[in-house]
Amino acid sequence: MSAATSRCAAVACRRLSRRLLSTATSAPLLGHFHHPTPVPPKGDPPTPYYMAPAAVATFHPLTAASPRLSLLDFLPDAADFELFDSHLGLLLLRRHNHNRNRKGDLGLYLVCDPVSRRSARFPPPPILGGGRIIGAALLSRDADADPGSGLRFDAVCVAVDGDRPRAWVATYRDGECRWRALPRGPRDVAIEFDPYWLENTAVRAAGGLYWHICNNRFALALDMATLQFSFLLAPYAMWRYHKFRIGEMPADGQLCVGSLEDEGFQLWVRGSGRGSDNGWVRERHVRMQEVLDEVPWLPRDIKIRHCNMWLSDIDAGRTGKVFVASFGYGRFSYHLDTGKLECLAMEDGMEYGHPIFPYFSTPGETLVPPPPIAVLTDHDLREILRRLAPADLIRAALACHRWRRAAARCACVTSPPLLGYFFHPVDPPPTMRFSASRARRYPVAFVPVDASSPTLSLDGGDGTKGFSIFDVHLGLVLLLPVFLPFGIPPRILVVDPASRRRVLLPPPPRDLLPEQDDCWRGGDARRHFVGAALLSRAHPSMLCFDALILTVDDKHPRASIASYRDGECSWMSFPRDMGVTVKFDPYWFEGRCVHAAGDIYWHICQSGRVLKLDPATLTFSYLRAPSELLASGANFRIGETPEDGRLAMATVENQEMQFWVRGEAKENDDGWFLRKRMNMRKVFDTMPALPRDKVSRIMSIWLSDIDRGRTGKLFIKTEGYGRYSFHMEAAKLERLITEDGKEYGHPIYAYRLAWPPAFLAPEGGNQAVTTETRLSAAHTPFHFRNFGSPTSDDSFIHTSLLSSLARFKQYDGITHYAVFFGESRFEPGLFHMFDMPW
Incomplete structure (x- = not known):
């Protein structure tokens, strides 16, 4: 039966529509998606629904044979979205910060297929006149037009327009989304209460969508076939202090409603006959006292249990389970047939979040592994190698020249x-x-x-005797003397443990700065040495790097950079950052830095801020803690x-x-x-x-x-x-x-190999290790001093970087440039800090 014929039959007979829509989920159940949440203290309420989830949506397979799905594998910003619906092999998610969309944001809603790893984003409906969005859900899914094409689906967004609900239908085809506004609901479906009490996530049951209303005996219903709104009245027995949940019967998909109160668990089925209550017939009544007594950490008092436990949902996967939530005692699943109560806890101690969405495979899709490849092409080989761990990638590259060339292209995007x-x-x-x-x-x-x-090893105890580790970065280890006399710049020891090479850099010269700007002279206490850090490395197999020392000069931070190339060390000092003021004693700075998210940070003892250095611009700033x-x-x-x-x-x-x-x-x-x-x-x-x-x-x-x-x-x-x-x-x-x-x-320093290795570096290209350090004209004027060259001048240079790049020079396989300052010319070999790969 086609989709159009099924829709026409649904309009003619609602019972037929529910049967067709309920049996459309005959695809196998693969598992459940949910947002793990921390377990609150006992007696405290869980995280409110309007708070952003504490973790990315997690998938739990139903059986060991079910596939392992993850949103982070193809959605880098999956942490910014929360689950809203699961239907026909698709997931509907909404962005957390929906009230603060960033400029250039792709959309508020996201629909993805975790199996095929495809996704589509679309904006919210163009609501005018102050309407308020309540929730959203998936309606249908069309077959793909071509293999590998985009998703094709319909979704509905429910809003409160005035005092009545309105449905907005989104049709997504070929990368475009079109919204269509339907008429408002009838007058007998008036929202006479605050829409705040409507739950955002809908429950899919028996061919309809249902939104529960907190502290209300009604639920808002939307027929998926006719897109008409109505109110669903709960049984009279649940009108007083009952938190009921709507769902489906596991056997035949009939509409049902359940609750867990002090008198036990009740399950009512939609129907008429003897003993019916507002169109409901009680199908099951189970006293839960003995079941709950089997959990040792639950309270023994019945009244305390009643106040701290309730029914959170009926499993929409029709597994015969219901989900039970509590205030700080965990989340549980109760099987209606076996009577088994199981705690739903993660390995990290977190509990399953609410709601728990079942995930079915796409209707008509069979998850059969693809046939083996007869001929391994270069494209297939790269797809295999890029999934290997770095150690396995190196072993594969040693197999033959063809595999080495393929591994070299994968090594650039692999973390060390x-x-x-x-x-x-x-x-x-x-x-x-x-x-x-x-x-x-x-x-x-x-x-x-x-x-x-x-x-x-760092060549035994004598090799680093009297030195302490201050930084580990890009395969290098930076050490400073253990005892740092005040007023004397330290010497810097840099070691490459992989190649067992080392270099002891001289301290920055005392005349590096002009006399009027030098705080080291005369024993002046206005300058305080904080620490040192590694900035960049020019080549993974050569000892060519840039390091910096951080000082506080007269209440302002300053960075001085040492550039080491070909056995020569060049020191350069940048101006103080006048935009950052150190109003406390610099003694409270921690000397050891932290490399995180491309920046460098120094902790401050007993402070709510950290000092941040941006390696791209070499500017300082403060970062506040929450x-x-x-x-x-x-x-x-x-x-x-x-x-x-x-x-x-x-x-x-x-x-x-x-x-x-x-x-x-x-x-x-x-x-x-x-x-x-x-x-x-x-x-x-x-x-x-x-x-x-x-x-x-x-x-x-x-x-x-x-x-x-x-x-x-x-x-x-x-x-x-x-x-x-x-x-x-x-x-x-x-x-x-x-x-x-x-x-x-x-601290404990993690050591990563300098990456990529020399034999995996791209052929004919720049083999420099990735670095964020760049010089810009914003850091002028600067001060420069060169060491290690017998012809180097002992005078310092104080000028503005108002110059242009000139002739280049090749050495070590890297292109370097000379810098002209006015009429003066200097050889490229002396200005390694300005060596910029093209």
Whole structure:
């Protein structure tokens, strides 16, 4: 039967329409989608529906044979959307910040097919006159016009126009969306209450769409065949204090309504006859006391259970299950036939979010794996190699020349492999030792990430004796002297552990700055050295890099850059950033930086801000933490999200972990939105070495860092109880201790191989490691000094970068340029900091 014939028959007979539409979901059920949410404290309400979800929509397969689907595999901004509907193999999502659409935004709504990894975005309906959007749902889906073509579907958006509902129908074809407004609902379907009480997500049951109304005995219904609105009245037995939910019977798809109250679980089916109540017949009544008694952490008092537990939904996947929610006791599924109650919890301790959408495969589609490829073309080979891990990609590249050429094209878009961690082992301090003395630090140690990773070293204890790690970036390790006398610029030791090469850079000269701008002279205390960091690396297999030191000169930050090329070091100092003022003692800056989301950050002790350096423009600014963390005085750390590398901030305070992500959301806090919140009490209980009382835990446990290897781990430091790593997804706490009983020191640096390797670098092109450092005319005037050349002039240059690029020179396979300053000319080899690849 065609779609048009089915629609005509549906108009003639509503019962036929419901049967046709309900049996249209005969496609197999693959699993369920939902937004995981943190478990609230016991007795506290869950996150309101108008808050942005704490996590990206997650898929749970029904069986082990079901495919594993993920939205992040083809939607990089999936975290900005929340689920609204699932129908005919499609998912409908809506953007969180729908009231604050950014300029150039592609649309408020997104429809995607997780199996074929196709998506379509479309704007909201052109509502005029102050109408209010209530919700949206999918109506139908057309077959693809051609293999590989775009999605073709119809969707409906329900709005309240005046005091009556209105349906807007969207038709999406060939990348274009057209909206069509239908007449308002009849007068007997008047919205005489505040539309705020209408739930945003609809329930799909028996050929209709239903929107529940909080604290109301009616539900708003929309017939999918005729697109007519009506009110559905619940049974009279549920009118008083009952939270009922609409759904389908698992056997025949009949419309049903259920509730979970103190007298038990009730299930009513639509029908007439003896004992009917407003067109409903009670089909089942189950007393849940014995079932709930099997869960040990649920309250025993019946009244407390009644106040803290309710029916959240009837499984639309028609599995015979209903979902039960609670205030802080978890989320459960109850099977109507077996009477089994199962806790719906994630591996990381989070619970299933509301609602839980079933996902069926596309009607008529069979998920059969494609036949094997007879001839492996270059395109197919690249598609295979780009899915390999970096270590496996290197092994595949060694097979033959053809595979090496294909792997070279894939290596440019592959993240460098994580080999392990560098740190300074320390002796375990005494328990609860709050003093200013530091534990003894031992020479640098390296711990490989797995057995296949190489064991690296910084050439033993003598090679780095008297030095401490300050930064690890782009396959290089930067170290500074342990003791830094005040007023003396430090020497910088840079080591490449993979090639065992090293260089000791001279300190910046005392006459690098003009005399009137030099705060080092005369023992003046106006200049404070903060720390050093690696900026860029010119070649993955050569020791050619740029590093910087951060100083605070007369309450303003300044960056001085050392450029090392061909055994020569050139120092250049930039002007102070007058737009940033350091009004506190620079002593409170942490000397070690954090590379995150392309920028460099320095934490400030006992402050709600961090100092940010943009490597692209070399400008400084302050970044504020969320106001929620500022109000509580939490100790936060900057890092990156493990899946997409976005800027993130985390804290572990009062036995609670919070993970914030930088970005726009419906409910944000100074540009941050809370992605994950987890109660750490049960996690800490699994470690016998940690204290048991709450006060000792609060005083002696804090977050020390976010793993820079983007493994999804947090590093937790304690006062005398050990060092730990906590995996946010697996909710696993692991003790970090060396074989000789020492603790991992702070910080713990993730070491990644310089990427791509020389034999995988693109042929005939620039082999420079990706860097964000660029010089611009905005940083003028500047000060420059060259070292290592016997003919270098001892005078400094103070001029404006009002010049042009001139003749170029080739060395090390990289194109470099000379810079002309007025009438003076300098050789390209002396100005390595201005070497810009074309």
